[in-house]
Amino acid sequence: MIQVQNLSKSFQNIKAVNDISFTIDKGEIFGLLGPNGAGKSTTLNMMSTILKSDTGTIHIDGIHLNENSKECKHLIGVVPQEISLYEDLSAYQNLLFWGNLYGIPSKEMKESIHTVLKLIGLLDRKKDLIKTYSGGMKRRINIAAALLHNPKVLFMDEPTVGIDPQSRNHIFEVIETLNKQGMTIVYTTHYMEEVERLCDRIAIIDSGKIIAQGTQSQLKGLVQTKESIQFEFIFLSESNVNQLREVLPHSMVQNENKLLVECTVQELSKVITACNELQLSIKDIQLNKVNLESIFLSLTGKQLRD
Ligand code: ADP
Numbered sequence: 001m002i003q004v005q006n007l008s009k010s011f012q013n014i015k016a017v018n019d020i021s022f023t024i025d026k027g028e029i030f031g032l033l034g035p036n037g038a039g040k041s042t043t044l045n046m047m048s049t050i051l052k053s054d055t056g057t058i059h060i061d062g063i064h065l066n067e068n069s070k071e072c073k074h075l076i077g078v079v080p081q082e083i084s085l086y087e088d089l090s091a092y093q094n095l096l097f098w099g100n101l102y103g104i105p106s107k108e109m110k111e112s113i114h115t116v117l118k119l120i121g122l123l124d125r126k127k128d129l130i131k132t133y134s135g136g137m138k139r140r141i142n143i144a145a146a147l148l149h150n151p152k153v154l155f156m157d158e159p160t161v162g163i164d165p166q167s168r169n170h171i172f173e174v175i176e177t178l179n180k181q182g183m184t185i186v187y188t189t190h191y192m193e194e195v196e197r198l199c200d201r202i203a204i205i206d207s208g209k210i211i212a213q214g215t216q217s218q219l220k221g222l223v224q225t226k227e228s229i230q231f232e233f234i235f236l237s238e239s240n241v242n243q244l245r246e247v248l249p250h251s252m253v254q255n256e257n258k259l260l261v262e263c264t265v266q267e268l269s270k271v272i273t274a275c276n277e278l279q280l281s282i283k284d285i286q287l288n289k290v291n292l293e294s295i296f297l298s299l300t301g302k303q304l305r306d
Pocket of ligand 1: 041
């Protein structure tokens with residue numbers, strides 16, 4: 001559905017996007033995950049014709065974006081980071097404004113607005129002024145505006161920044177509904193939990209470069225780090241650890257009363273049973289999961305959120 005090849009963009013001496021390539025299949029939710037300043041918005045802005053790339057090509061549904069930007073615009077809906085709504089107009093009036101910009105014929109307008117308001121769950125608030133809406137509700141109207149012309153592809157740039165958990169969940173549900181209806185979605189964020197929940201495939205971006213891409217399990221396979229559980233005991237002797245080694249196959253590292261066991265959460269009960277049999281009293285348990293955060297850390301030496 002989307003092919004991005006060797007895309008680059010500089011602002012004066014800042015290489016915001018540096019020779020990135022990726023492909024997105026039809027019906028996928030594709031996540032662009034990276035810290036602030038990584039180049040996510042610049043990439044998305046080039047894909048949505050807002051910015052012109054310095055080099056590289058973008059194809060959407062087989063159409064060359066730079067050569068046929070008008071045709072591409074019909075295929076894409078864009079949810080920008082900033083909320084772009086008139087505070088003193090109602091939700092309906094705002095959507096009417098956007099609908100006119102998109103060139104939606106007037107006889108289809110009412111139905112389009114009704115459909116998108118229903119989808120985002122704000123049909124009953126359509127006559128209320130935007131200034132009476134919460135931040136999360138405004139974001140949902142922003143999403144509705146991008147959907148008015150029924151695009152095939154939806155670009156979303158950090159759509160949950162600064163909103164309450166309830167609205168965030170609502171947005172996730174809208175994304176999942178759209179995706180089930182066949183829409184391809186490109187989603188940028190610096191929240192790993194969001195891509196873990198939503199995305200089929202992910203590109204991790206840092207300093208303008210894609211440093212890894214694939215499904216979550218492919219990305220987990222890239223790093224040496226293994227899932228582990230740290231136990232803290234009231235008391236743990238070296239001979240206790242040796243006894244545990246006799247009954248458990250896992251690799252273990254002792255640090256005074258703490259024991260790091262290289263095992264998965266599913267194996268936790270077996271380890272606890274072995275500890276109980278040796279009458280070891282557990283004081284604390286900490287799970288060290290391999291997730292996108294730890295993958296990012298292992299690939300870049302940095303945290304996703306600084
Ligand atoms: P992200 O969306 O991942 O936070 P951006 O794409 O917004 O990152 O920014 C990537 C880099 O490009 C940053 O260093 C940012 O400061 C710079 N940048 C983005 N837009 C502009 C611009 N219009 N002018 C100058 N520098 C910019």
